[in-house]
Amino acid sequence: MQPIISVTGVSKRYATGFEALKSVDLDIAEGEIFALLGPNGAGKTTLISIICGIVNKSTGTITVGGHDNVAEYRQARALIGLVPQELTTDMWESVWDTVSYSRGLFGLRPDPAHLEKVLRDLSLWEKKDDKIMTLSGGMKRRVLIAKALSHEPRVLFLDEPTAGVDVELRRDMWEMVRGLKADGVTIVLTTHYIEEAEEMADRVGVISGGEIILVEEKAELMRKLGRKELAIQLKEPLSAVPGTLAEYGLDLSKDGHTLTYAYDTQAERTGITRLLRDLDTAGLRLRDLDTRQSTLEDIFVNLVGNGR
Numbered sequence: 001m002q003p004i005i006s007v008t009g010v011s012k013r014y015a016t017g018f019e020a021l022k023s024v025d026l027d028i029a030e031g032e033i034f035a036l037l038g039p040n041g042a043g044k045t046t047l048i049s050i051i052c053g054i055v056n057k058s059t060g061t062i063t064v065g066g067h068d069n070v071a072e073y074r075q076a077r078a079l080i081g082l083v084p085q086e087l088t089t090d091m092w093e094s095v096w097d098t099v100s101y102s103r104g105l106f107g108l109r110p111d112p113a114h115l116e117k118v119l120r121d122l123s124l125w126e127k128k129d130d131k132i133m134t135l136s137g138g139m140k141r142r143v144l145i146a147k148a149l150s151h152e153p154r155v156l157f158l159d160e161p162t163a164g165v166d167v168e169l170r171r172d173m174w175e176m177v178r179g180l181k182a183d184g185v186t187i188v189l190t191t192h193y194i195e196e197a198e199e200m201a202d203r204v205g206v207i208s209g210g211e212i213i214l215v216e217e218k219a220e221l222m223r224k225l226g227r228k229e230l231a232i233q234l235k236e237p238l239s240a241v242p243g244t245l246a247e248y249g250l251d252l253s254k255d256g257h258t259l260t261y262a263y264d265t266q267a268e269r270t271g272i273t274r275l276l277r278d279l280d281t282a283g284l285r286l287r288d289l290d291t292r293q294s295t296l297e298d299i300f301v302n303l304v305g306n307g308r
């Protein structure tokens with residue numbers, strides 16, 4: 001199936017000479033929730049701003065629903081809803097007016113029933129006549145989402161949707177995103193929060209220093225997450241792993257005192273019982289055992305550390 005968004009060889013050099021993106025390739029499948037993870041300054045906002053046509057790219061091509069996002073800007077932009085990080089909306093307007101205006105910008109006929117559904121889904125219906133400046137920060141964020149959904153986009157971009165929001169609003173956001181997915185909307189969200197990617201995403205992309213360094217199904221990442229290491233401390237140091245233990249792929253520390261066995265916690269058999277028996281048979285005496293689980297955070301920090 002053709003991806004709904006296709007980014008090919010996109011780079012960005014700002015006027016300052018800073019290269020914020022380095023030849024990014026990325027496809028987003030229709031209907032998925034894609035989380036773009038990366039540290040501050042990695043290029044997340046730059047990338048989504050370029051896809052949405054707010055920032056010009058230096059090289060490369062982007063299509064949205066098959067439309068080139070420069071040559072066919074209007075068609076491409078009409079398919080996209082963008083919820084920016086910053087509150088950028090007219091504080092003096094009422095919720096209803098600002099959301100209606102956003103829809104009008106796309107040249108669409110008024111559709112009060114659609115806007116009512118959007119506002120109700122975001123628990124904003126009661127506030128529809130309130131001026132935006134009178135709303136709480138969390139409610140203002142909901143207004144930004146309502147604006148982004150006003151023209152019935154097929155792809156919704158959420159830039160750091162839950163940065164600085166309370167737990168309740170975060171839960172509501174996640175709920176809303178799931179509802180949109182159920183309606184067939186593709187979601188791309190940027191986040192620093194690994195739990196958010198873990199909770200929401202079908203696929204995860206990691207960006208660091210302007211480069212996409214990993215794109216993977218979340219389930220696959222979770223499988224990696226499921227890996228554990230067993231560190232076996234030996235009473236007497238070894239100079240090499242005994243040949244009879246070759247099948248375990250053990251790692252011997254430089255000082256010869258520790259053997260490390262990596263295993264999959266989700267596998268039916270971890271092989272630990274057999275390994276311990278074989279260690280005994282090989283005549284090795286143990287001082288201590290220690291296990292350590294790699295988290296998605298470890299994987300992330302590792303990747304980002306290496307990507308710099």
Ligand SMILES: Nc1ncnc2c1ncn2[C@@H]1O[C@H](COP(=O)(O)OP(=O)(O)OP(=O)(O)O)[C@@H](O)[C@H]1O
Nearest residue numbers: 014016018020038039040041042043044045046047
């Ligand atoms: N208009 C600009 N001119 C020059 N440099 C810029 C401009 N906008 C962003 N940058 C730089 O480009 C890099 C990427 O910024 P970007 O906002 O895309 O990162 P980010 O991953 O979204 O970060 P954060 O998580 O902090 O929002 C940063 O080093 C930033 O300072």
